[in-house]
Amino acid sequence: MAEVDARADRRSEGIVINDDWPGYSLDLFSYPAHYSGDLDCVIVPHGVIMDRTERLARNIMDDLGDHDIVVLCVLKGGYQFCADLVERIKALSRNSNHTIPMRVHFIRLRSYLNDQSTEDLHILGAEDLSFLAGKNVLIVEGIVGTGKTMETLLEHVKAFKPKMIKVAGLLVKRVQHSLASVPDYVGFEIPNRFVVGYALDYNEYFRDLNHICIISESGKKKYKV
Structure with missing residues (x-):
């Protein structure tokens, strides 16, 4: 990634994608034809997501090895990242002196309407x-x-x-008025643009997209509710 500042020595920051990073041309990748015209570019290709997820799994093993943990997967946007992260932790556990016994529980958060976050946050599956x-x-x-x-x-x-x-957060956006709390394990720090794919959606569309992409303005209008 030509415009990526990888501050690998500061693990909590993840891989930093600069604001002026133009992304990759869609012509370089395969993606569902039904999203033609709905995307601007690929910001993080699927293969890069997989490699970064493996590194995060290793970091988690280093920190939490031999601890029993409960994985709390935040649906729906986190399900693919969670599934891949858990699989890589399990693979590392099979080939290591350290192991992490895991239980996985699912909760769902909803706070977006179209591309805007709202104050109305719903937490489902977290009552008890x-x-x-x-x-x-x-x-x-x-x-x-x-x-x-x-x-x-x-x-x-x-x-x-x-x-x-x-x-563990796959993506962290650089936004104004963000709170100081940063995930302990970050995949990528990205510009404040609306991204879809890899289970991240826009009104339930684009979850079937493997890459993380920036949605186009025409895509927002097409799927607006």
Whole structure:
């Protein structure tokens, strides 16, 4: 990635994609034909996501190896990242002296209408998380924007008195007025643009896209509700 600043020595920041990064031409990749005209560019190709996810799995193994953990997968946008991350942790556990026994629980957050985050946050499946008491928790999220949603979720989870909470976020947006809280494990820090693909959606579309792409203005209009 020509315009990427990889600050690999500061793991919590992830791979930094600069604001002036134009992305990759869609012509370089395969993607569903039904999204023709709906995308501007590929910002993170699928193969790069996979490689970065493997590195995050290694970091988590280094930090949490031999701890029992409960993985709290944030649906729907985090399901693909969570599935791939868990698979890579399991693969590392099979070939290591360290191991991480894992349970996976799913919750769903919803705060977006079209491309705008709203104050109306719904947490589904998190009404009773009493089984987290005394447990090591790894929250896995697809994307973190202002951090308000994550802060609300963290406060909710803390109320059930887990032993430890770590957060893995595939994407973190650079946005104004963002909260100081940053995931412990970050895949990519990206510009403040609306991205779709790899289970991230726009009104439930684009989840079937393997790459992470920037949606076009015509795409927003086409799928607006």
